[in-house]
Amino acid sequence: MKYFLYFFISIFTLFGLTRCKTQKAITKAIAPRDSTKNAQITTASDSVIQINFAKEILQKNTINYNSFSAKIKLDIEDGEGKKPDLVANVKMIKDSVVWISITAPLLLNTEVFRVFITKDSVTLIDKKERTIHYRSIEYLQELTNIPFDLKTIQDLIVGNPIFLNTEKMAIKTTEKFLIIATLTNEFKNLVTISLADNLIQHSKLDDLNILQNRTADFSYDNYAINNGVPFSTIRQIFVTEKNKLDVRMNFKQYEFNKELSILYSVPKNYKKK
Incomplete structure (x- = not known):
């Protein structure tokens, strides 16, 4: 159970969020910390053209698929140090099932x-x-206080940004990057896109409750093109609050839209918990 928690639940558990709705959160999210003096900040009311351009890029970066399979090398490190290396063999049918x-x-x-x-349950053997x-999915949502579901887990694995709300956006541009801030009821999400290739480089999720001070950083690197689809084969997820969790994902093999056989069988004489 421990490794499952490391790979999925630990990421979400570190986000016990309170609900808040404010455009100020978006403005604060894109406030320059180490940006250049030439950075330009706009909001949806300032530039419909830039907002539409940002939405178009996000749409192009969304991977659409029917099925997905992969072999992933996992390097995991927490506050106690590096964990033994793991390999995840993944099969997914979109909006239906994840098998790992x-x-x-x-x-x-x-x-x-x-x-x-x-969509309804999680079974761990x-x-x-x-x-x-x-x-049940509902049980895990209550346990973690995070509204994650099957779609969120599948997006996390395939490399689509999670917890985006394109109806509440603000934009900042520099010479090299387009930075998009979005706001949901639970998260601020700051997405950095390279203007050289229009590919996502980084996504930063922040807890809306500043007292919690919880953050998750997602880095996307080493893109490859598979049937015209840009796919990040090396990723890093870094979650921090009181505890830290660093997960590196190296995709050794991956395929889209191949016919998959996903079998579900329960070994005999295993104890139910």
Whole structure:
């Protein structure tokens, strides 16, 4: 169960958010900290053209697919130090299911656990402890106080930015970057896009409750083109509050829109939890 929490739940658990709605949060999100003097700030009311341009770029950066499979090397580090390397074999059918098998190279590539996620439920099979954990999506939402769902998890894996609201946007431009700030009920999201290739370089999620001081940074690197789709093959997720979590994802193999066979079977004699 521990590694599943590291890869998914820990990321979301560090965001126990309060709800707030204010355009000031967007303005603050794009306030220059280390930007150049030539940076230009606009809001939706200032420039409809720039807002529409930003929406177009975000749309082009959204990966549309029917199915997805990948082999991902995971490097995980928290406040206690680096964890053993893991390899995740992932199969996904959009809006339907996520299937993940985690193996540990240090244990001769032994399967550590298997995860099966649908719109309604999460099933974790812990091969080491010989246990099965059944949880509803609603239970995990209440546990983490985060409105994540199957779509959010699939977007996180495939590389689409999460928690975006294109109806509440503000723009800042520099010579090299387009910076888009969006606001949801739970998050401020600051997305940095390179103007050289119009690809997402970075996404920063901030807790709307400044007392919580919780942040998640998503970095996207080493883009490859697969059937015309730009795909970031190296990513880093860094979450910080009182505890820190650093997850590096190196996609060794990946395929879109191939016919997938996803089998769901429960081993006998495993203890239910």
